[in-house]
Amino acid sequence: MTDQTHTNTDTTHTEKPIGILFMAYGGPESLDDMPGYLADIRAGRVTSGAILDEITNNYRQIGGKSPLPEFTRAQVDATMAGLQSLGRPLKAYVGMRHWSPWIEDAVRDMLDDGIEKAVAIVLAPHYSSMSVAKYQKKIKAALQMNHGHIDFVFVNEYHTEPGYVTALADRVREGVQSFPEGERDDVHVILSAHSLPVRIEKEGDPYSRQLLESARLVAGQAGLRDDQWSWSYQSAGRSPEPWLGPQLDEHLRDLAAQGVKKVVSVPVGFVSDHVEILFDIDIAAQEVAGELGMTLVRPPALNTDPLFIGTLSSVIGRQVAEL
Numbered sequence: 001m002t003d004q005t006h007t008n009t010d011t012t013h014t015e016k017p018i019g020i021l022f023m024a025y026g027g028p029e030s031l032d033d034m035p036g037y038l039a040d041i042r043a044g045r046v047t048s049g050a051i052l053d054e055i056t057n058n059y060r061q062i063g064g065k066s067p068l069p070e071f072t073r074a075q076v077d078a079t080m081a082g083l084q085s086l087g088r089p090l091k092a093y094v095g096m097r098h099w100s101p102w103i104e105d106a107v108r109d110m111l112d113d114g115i116e117k118a119v120a121i122v123l124a125p126h127y128s129s130m131s132v133a134k135y136q137k138k139i140k141a142a143l144q145m146n147h148g149h150i151d152f153v154f155v156n157e158y159h160t161e162p163g164y165v166t167a168l169a170d171r172v173r174e175g176v177q178s179f180p181e182g183e184r185d186d187v188h189v190i191l192s193a194h195s196l197p198v199r200i201e202k203e204g205d206p207y208s209r210q211l212l213e214s215a216r217l218v219a220g221q222a223g224l225r226d227d228q229w230s231w232s233y234q235s236a237g238r239s240p241e242p243w244l245g246p247q248l249d250e251h252l253r254d255l256a257a258q259g260v261k262k263v264v265s266v267p268v269g270f271v272s273d274h275v276e277i278l279f280d281i282d283i284a285a286q287e288v289a290g291e292l293g294m295t296l297v298r299p300p301a302l303n304t305d306p307l308f309i310g311t312l313s314s315v316i317g318r319q320v321a322e323l
């Protein structure tokens with residue numbers, strides 16, 4: 001499906017529009033989508049009934065669907081509004097990796113529209129062979145399948161961009177300040193991101209290094225002491241191989257054992273609300289924190305935060321200037 005609503009066409013201009021392809025993970029729009037969605041994520045491997053039931057139940061608890069497609073659309077609208085100041089004809093497209101609107105369909109629409117030059121960006125700031133690289137491969141495969149050509153420039157990462165870092169540091173401060181003034185020195189901040197199989201990191205993947213770069217910048221800008229924050233992975237996949245840790249639940253247990261009672265959770269690897277935040281943190285981690293007698297505060301996700309949207313506009317704008 002193409003997003004036709006973001007054409008920034010100057011009618012006095014004969015320049016062809018540059019395509020801006022926004023890509024995101026994708027999410028089910030109803031519980032009926034779950035088997036197909038999981039089959040895509042798990043690349044056709046059989047998903048046991050128990051895993052399907054567990055994940056379906058998680059989605060049921062967050063409202064029966066993923067809010068990610070709607071947030072993605074809102075992020076795209078806001079970013080395109082910011083890009084109008086470039087004064088170049090641009091056209092936005094939205095493609096998801098694991099659900100409709102699919103990346104493959106967006107690329108076909110771009111070809112049908114005669115797009116010759118384009119910028120491709122994933123709504124995930126950190127590069128991984130398991131993440132950003134897979135989105136980019138889908139674009140290349142779609143071009144081949146359609147025997148088409150578009151000059152794409154790929155945004156690989158934007159994990160140290162000042163607006164993104166400041167937006168997250170603001171979230172950290174908001175979380176800490178939600179505690180009474182006299183208690184704030186005792187608040188511990190957990191910065192986190194989606195886990196990755198250990199095997200991938202051993203192959204030299206830059207993901208964990210980039211995540212820690214972001215985390216250090218955010219903690220520094222939020223003015224946290226070194227002992228006032230820590231790193232955790234979350235949302236490890238349900239596969240038998242080891243995933244990067246510590247996982248959020250075990251990390252909370254370690255912190256509780258050290259006497260920590262007040263926690264702020266800021267997932268730096270995600271840029272909008274979806275199941276890994278709304279279930280894995282707001283329900284599952286909250287439950288663990290409750291059992292441990294801890295208070296856990298999770299400030300809002302970036303979603304359409306103006307600083308984050310400004311970051312997307314500026315990262316894309318720099319690439320457009322090169323085309």
Ligand SMILES: C=CC1=C(C)c2cc3[nH]c(cc4nc(cc5[nH]c(cc1n2)c(C)c5CCC(=O)O)C(CCC(=O)O)=C4C)c(C)c3C=C
Binds near residue numbers: 043055196
């Ligand atoms: C860098 C890697 C990954 C990011 C970032 C990521 C984000 C992300 N994931 C979901 C939802 C699900 N992910 C699932 C499995 C899964 N995720 C990754 C990697 C990243 N995901 C891997 C390698 C796997 C395992 C796939 C496999 O082969 O089994 C699942 C399926 C259930 C499960 O295994 O837990 C879901 C659901 C979201 C919403 C998200 C961020 C937008």
Ligand SMILES: [Fe+2]
Binds near residue numbers: 194235236237276
């Ligand atoms: Fe996941």
Ligand SMILES: [Fe+2]
């Ligand atoms: Fe995933």
